[in-house]
Amino acid sequence: MNWIAKIFMALLGLAFLVALLFGVACYTVYATLRWLLTGRKPQVVLVWQQFSAMRQNFKQGGFRAGPSQGFEGPRGRHSAHDDQVVDVEVREVVEDAPRLPPRKPH
Incomplete structure (x- = not known):
């Protein structure tokens, strides 16, 4: 491989590295x-x-x-010896709650 190809490959690798670092920096700013x-x-x-x-x-x-x-669960610390099991949690269903309009067929 001649020296021109080596320089070209080094510049290509450097450009890839710079693009990768720029992408990580953009994601960091976005996430923050x-x-x-x-x-x-x-x-x-x-x-x-x-x-x-x-x-x-x-x-x-x-x-x-x-x-x-x-173990630490989503609701706090739980022990393996808990005797209480919550299968369903109750919530009130309101009859007059706003509903979505029916879908129109295409």
């Missing part, structure tokens, strides 16, 4: 603005927090200790 406006954390932050919690739990022996340690 969305986080500030909506209050929803970016998925990357949520995954990283779960990974950190799992790593900390593993260091404390949480995986070897068995299910009696309990």
Whole structure:
């Protein structure tokens, strides 16, 4: 391979790297603005927090200790010895609630 082709390939690789870094920077700005406006954390932050919690739990022996340690669910800390099971949650259905109009056939 001659030196012109090597320079061309190096510039092509550099351009790809710059485009990749620019894309990551744009996503970071977008995710941060969305986080500030909506209050929803970016998925990357949520995954990283779960990974950190799992790593900390593993260091404390949480995986070897068995299910009696309990687990952190969507509604808080639960133990494996809970006797209460909630199958259905009740909510009121209002008859006069606004409904969508019927769909028109195409």
